[in-house]
Amino acid sequence: MACTRPPSAPRSAISNVNETSVFLEWIPPADTGGRKDVSYYIACKKCNSHSGLCEVCGGHVRYLPQQTGLKNTSVMMVDLLAHTNYTFEIEAVNGVSDQNPGARQFVSVNVTTNQAAPSPVSSVKKGKITKNSISLSWQEPDRPNGIILEYEIKYFEKDQEMSYTIIKSKETTITADGLKPGSAYVFQIRARTAAGYGGFSRRFEFETSPVSVAASSDQSQIPIIVVSVTVGVILLAVVIGFLLSGRRCGYSKAKQDPEEEKMHFHNGHIKLPGVRTYIDPHTYEDPNQAVHEFAKEIEASCITIERVIGAGEFGEVCSGRLKLQGKREFPVAIKTLKVGYTEKQRRDFLGEASIMGQFDHPNIIHLEGVVTKSKPVMIVTEYMENGSLDTFLKKNDGQFTVIQLVGMLRGIASGMKYLSDMGYVHRDLAARNILINSNLVCKVSDFGLSRVLEDDPEAAYTTRGGKIPIRWTAPEAIAFRKFTSASDVWSYGIVMWEVMSYGERPYWEMTNQDVIKAVEEGYRLPSPMDCPAALYQLMLDCWQKDRNSRPKFDEIVSMLDKLIRNPSSLKTLVNASSRVSNLLVEHSPVGSGAYRSVGEWLEAIKMGRYTEIFMENGYSSMDAVAQVTLEDLRRLGVTLVGHQKKIMSSLQEMKVQLVNGMVPL
Structure with missing residues (x-):
């Protein structure tokens, strides 16, 4: 029997860069050396683009799950530097590799990291302190990773974390006033660049001066002090009464302050004058912090679960009713987290709420709040009587006018325009993820594609080990995992096709691989039966191979508005003789269909x-x-x-x- 030997190099290594994280994946070596104990080692080098010289990465780089002894064929490197060139060498080793006198056998991958959110602020100093105010200053983060656009300062009275205030500042100094004398306050600061918010700093605790410090020997000031104390006590009593009554059955709300520069959480997100930017909850070191910033906590006693209406990835989906303090009871949908969940499942489950809570639009499903302080953990949203759009259309095949269908499409496009303007990419836009209410208003839902869709029959494995819905996904997103608003536009074209065909399955019974091959070769879905030519042309525009040639969502909304205002434009149907039933047609720049003769x-x-x-x-x-x-x-x-x-x-x-x-x- 031949002696065993070191393995050959791993093959076909690919990378995916996400800001300052890099995901590597590869195929095992062709020759394992006749042994089964193959593992992998990752060498990291930081390279200077000007000199071409490389040095070993420092200890700040983290490897998930590990750098050496890897058994699986993928690894994630995090905490890399922004805008930096790296070379990663992936080496396969076995039990005799140490005895090999020859050169190492490895495959290398060169990547450049992107702009990233800034690192946390590490040092905060107190300045002037009075009985009603605290002044602070701090240093720019050690790794700003770009130009700091602004700082966000969160503060609350000690042990009153659920009632907090947010201040925005473009400087590295602020003064928080309107505080209570002789009270301890906790401050946290984070910075924002074009890449988004960094993590919050650790907690810094400072105390306002007691009332006595502000007193003077001048007896004329005594009445003022007495009045101030009396007013303070009254206000304190009112605040405490409000908090106690509000917490009996309702939301925990942030403190309000009249000053314009202070921004408050309202309806689950920060109200920024003229600026709406989506913040990825995965950038938070503590995911629970993101949930509490963007979603309102609801007391479980306010919720009545009535019946199970479906099953989600993490547990049951139910319908029920929500009764909040001072409001009438109203119907809601409730997602529950199944018993025996892991901490990761809990984070992923609540992650969708952290995303949904940032949106406020009539065509986006509205988050009412979450239940995290008791079990089961729940996400509570508005109730949509007609359920998912694809199922609803199948049940009501042929029952709607073209104008009604275009109205549905207009609502979906409006919701997607809002998400696009917020800087959010949905990545899983499909009729099954659109909910429709009794008034035929469509709302975009399901903001959790970042999770692994273990049981989704519409998905196919990607190189990242997750799954993506092939039939709805743009070719560049399938091939290169390039998800943008333009790839959402492609998906919207498929949704248009689903709506106009009353929930027919895109590409019918073709396999995912056949779909990928056909689309790559230029084939596109044919027009649904009795589809207006203007709508089918819009679908073809959404399916342009070059993503820069596809229309933007605001253009789609505008186009649908024109069609709705001019119904006669919808009377011209796609020529039946050029429509090939159940066949794909090749897409050309002029939008030609199948051979007519x-x-x-x-x-x-x-x-x-x-x-x-x-x-x-x-x-x-x-x-x-x-x-x-x-x-x-x-x-x-x-x-x-x-x-x-x-x-x-x-x-x-x-x-x-x-x-x-x-x-x-």
Whole structure:
């Protein structure tokens, strides 16, 4: 038996950069050295783009799950520097690698990290302190990773964390006033760049001066002090009464302050004058902090669960009712977290609430709040009577006017325009993730694609180990995991097709691999039956291969508004003779459909000279042409071998594609 030996190098290493994190994945070596104890080692080098010199990465880089002894073929590096060139060497080793005198066998990957959110503020100093105010100053973060646009200062009275105030500042100093004398306050600060917010600093605790310090020997000030104390006590009593009454059954709200520069959490997100930016909850070191910043805590006693209406990834989905202090009871949908969850499952479950809580739009599902302080953990949203759009359309096939369908599409586009303006990419836009209420208002939902969709039949594995919905996903997102608002526009085109076909499955029974291949080769879904030509052209525009050529959501909304205002423009339907039922059509810049005639087909393959001969011999339809054999061509007078080959090759390609549900242009 041959001696064992070190393994060869791993193969086909690919990378995915996300700000200052890099995900690497590779294929095991072709030769394992005759042994089964193969593991992997990752070497990290930081390279200077000018000198070309590289040095070993410092200890600040973290490897998930580990740097050495890796058994799986993927690893994540985090805490890298922004805008920096790195080289990663992936080496396969086994039990005899240490005995190998030869050169190391490895595969290398070069990457450049992106701009990232700033690191936390590390040092905060107190300045002037009075009985009602505290002044603070701090240093810029050690790693700003870009230009600091502003700082966000969160503070609250000690042990009153649920009632807090947010101040925005472009400077590294602030004064928090309106505070209570002789009270301890906790401050946290974070910075924002174009890449978003960094993590909050650790907690810094400072105390206001007691009332006695502000007193003077001047007896004339005594009445003022007495009045101040009395007013303070009254205000304190009012605040305490409000908090106690509010917490009996309702939301925990942030303190309010009249000053304009102070921004408060309202309806689950920060109210920024003129600026709305989505903040990724995954950037928080403590995910629970994101939940409490963007979602309101609801007392479990306010919720009545009535019946189970479905099953989610993490547990049951129920309908029920919510009764808040001072408000009428109203219906809600409740997602519950199943018993025996892991901490990661809890974070992922509540992560969707952290995202949803930042949105406030009539075409985005509204988050009422969360229950995190008791079990089961719950996410509570508005109730949509008609459920998911795809199921609703299947149940009501053919029951709506074109204007009603366009109205549904307009609502979805409006919601997506809002998300796009916020800087949020949905990545899973599909009719199954649109909810519809009794007034036929459509609302975008399901903001959790970052999770691994273990049981989703519409998904296919990606190189990152997660899953993406192939039939709804743009080609660049499938091939390069490039998710943008433009890839959401592609998905919106598929949603348009689903709506106009009343919930028909995109690409029918084709496999995911066949869909990927067909789309890459330029094929597109045909027009649904009785679809207005203007809507089908918009679908084709959404399916442009070049993502920069696709319309923006604001353009889509504007276009649908024009169609709704001018219903006669929807009367022109896609020509039935050019619509191939259950076939894909090749997409061209002019939006042409399938071959309308034998002559058109022959012209397309530059064999137009034979059109008359085909027609005279009874081959007047594409169905008839599909049966032509080589012997038939000779009988028709096609004697040149090159011409025979070209025609038969085209016919053979058509037959193969017809079997696969495709027809070429």
